[in-house]
Amino acid sequence: MIILDVLLYAFIVVVFIQVVYYLFIFGNFAFLKQKKPSSKNFAVSVIICAKNEAENLKTFIPSIINQDYPEFEIVLINDGSYDETLDVLENFAKKHNNIKIVDVKSIEAFWGNKKYALTLGIKASKHDYLLFTDADCEPVSKHWIKEMSAYFSNEKSIILGYGGYSKIKYSFLNKLIRFETVMTAVQYFSFAKLGMPYMGVGRNLAYTKNEFFKANGFIKHIKVRSGDDDLFINQVANSKNTAINFSNNSFTTSIPKSNFKAWYKQKRRHVSTAHLYKSKHKFLLGLFYLSNVLFWVLTITLLTIAYSWPIVLSLFLVRLSIQYLIIGFSSKKLKEIDILLLLPILEISLIISQFAIFINNLISKPDFWK
Known part of the structure; x- marks a missing residue:
């Protein structure tokens, strides 16, 4: 008893x-209502790191190219791909003069480390305001850049956005993936609103080049293969420099894993960085x-x-x-x-x-x- x-x-x-x-x-x-700031039209560098993503790039890069925004470049990083990724990138670059290619060769010290490739891409970008997404992501609107960059200000140098996954009918795994994504977003948006930002997702994330170099980039966790998004934000974000954006036109969608084994492997990689968060x-x-x-x-x-x-x-x-x-x-x-x-x-x-x-x-x- x-x-x-x-x-x-x-x-x-x-x-x-x-x-x-x-x-x-x-x-x-x-219960938060989004307050939309006035558009400032900062020149933006959209940065996409791709490794063996030839087919996804063919599908999704046009949605970036066709963004309705006055001044932006697209920095496409080929991270040691062994498929046709580089050829695809070069074909896009021939047709659009605002595309810059950074071809990263694998070196032993940073083999398999996305942070090395991203660092080279950030250094090659010409604008101070950086917007990140993945090669398998697609903005839901042609106003994605406008919506995300609008939250930059003299005080706000980090913008946390929402990156969802496309829906698949009659799939329990798909609902599980999207439920986990929603719960994660609710947590990082809520904590950021309380003045305790702790992570963001690389599918939809923005910060300034100054913020990156002020922190010496990813150097504090460069040997950790994951965490180019959450560990970096955990390191540099605070109550004063971070804003959240959940306006519908600011979302991106990604291709979800189609089987449990692939999703499980992906999540193992994602959560492997959590033990390095602040106490x-x-x-x-x-x-x-x-x-x-x-x-x-x-x-x-x-x-x-x-x-x-x-x-x-x-x-x-x-x-x-x-x-x-x-x-x-x-x-x-x-x-x-x-x-x-x-x-x-x-x-x-x-x-x-x-x-x-x-x-x-x-x-x-x-x-x-x-």
Whole structure:
């Protein structure tokens, strides 16, 4: 009986922690109204690093070329590709004079390290305002550059955007991928709004060249193969220099993985950098994940044995209702509203996947970016 009482009290504490996170942290994004700044038309360098992306480049580079913006260049980085990537880039460059190619040859010291290639691309860019996306990404609007660059100012030198994934009908994996993407965005947008920015995604991220060189680029984590986006932002972002942009025309979409093994491998690579975040970020993110795990474990345990089930069920429904409220408003902002239909199942599936990834990464290091 004492053990069951302890479990019940622990459940009450866990629900309280979850409610605090959802209402007072994630609610900052869920209920936030985007204030659109006036366009400033800064000259922008769009930087795309590609490794064996010939087919994706043929498909998606036109959406960058056709952006409605007065002055921008496109810096296309060929990171030691062994397919036809360089040929594709050169064909685009012949037709458009605002395209610059940076052909990076693999060298032993930085083999497989995207940060080396990005550094050369940044150095080759001619504009002070940099906008990043991936070779398999497509802006949802021809106003993407305009929308993202509008948030630069004398104070704001880092802009965090949203990079989603295209939808695939009748695919549970696709919904899981997009649910994880939404949850990640809700967290980094919310913490940034609270003055504690901790990451961004390279699919849609902007910062100034001055910010990059002031931090000596990626030098602090150059030996870590991942983290050109999140580790760099974790290092340089603060409450004064960071803005968030979730206007619909600022989104990008990427091609999602089509099988669980490929997605799992990708996520192993993505989360391998989290242990290098600042301590306060690791604590806050870790506490949220732990409370998430305990919420479901204790809910299932206490309801299965029917111990104080009216209290347990009531608290479960309170937390679930608040979650639906916050994720509902957030997913509507991000145009991902369909994930709500399977929210509890997606959350449990993600928790299990994240736990498996954590264990896998303890046993062996994930592969580098390509």
